[in-house]
Amino acid sequence: MGNSKIKNDLANLINNKKFLNAVVIALILAFVLLAISFLSTTRKKDTKESLSTNVSNSNSLEEGAKNTIDNYEENEKQELTKLLGTIENVGQVEVMIYFKTGEVKVPAIEESIQEAVTEETDSQGGKRSTTQQTGGSKVVMSGDSGKNEPYILQVNKPEINGVLIVAEGATSAKVKYDIQVAVSSLYGISLDKVNVYPMKN
Incomplete structure (x- = not known):
């Protein structure tokens, strides 16, 4: 008796349209919640990866810019030292x-x-x-090799504010003046920004 009553109750429940509708709605809601949960987790991961990529790109750009400036400064010092050393009576030179x-x-x-x-x-x-x-107005971007960076029209080298030179021959006023004129002409700066001192013996 007990088994047949349970079977009849189950059959009545299955045939009941309201019950079936409630079950279908519950399953749909469960599926939607799972989908939302999955999508939000994926978005969070993508956002974190994007932020970390942007930070690392920014750091590498800053580091690259610093290296470029350091290299430019070192090259300019070497070239100027070499050039001044070829002027008559200048002798050994140190440049800053x-x-x-x-x-x-x-x-x-x-x-x-x-x-x-x-x-x-x-x-x-x-x-x-x-x-x-x-x-x-907006900056024009270029997407070469998968990177989205500004399209650069020109690169202006660092502006020189002053030059300090220590030279063996700077004890002579003529040699000192020749050095000042040469450096002033080379970098387009005024004579007062080129300081020349004699080298210690």
């Missing part, structure tokens, strides 16, 4: 260059201007025209 700014990269800029003209007529037949301009 002071930079006002770092290397400046000039990106390509795209400018867009939009103009909208509005004409209004009032109740007495008078007309009024309004012109409104909106514009903006």
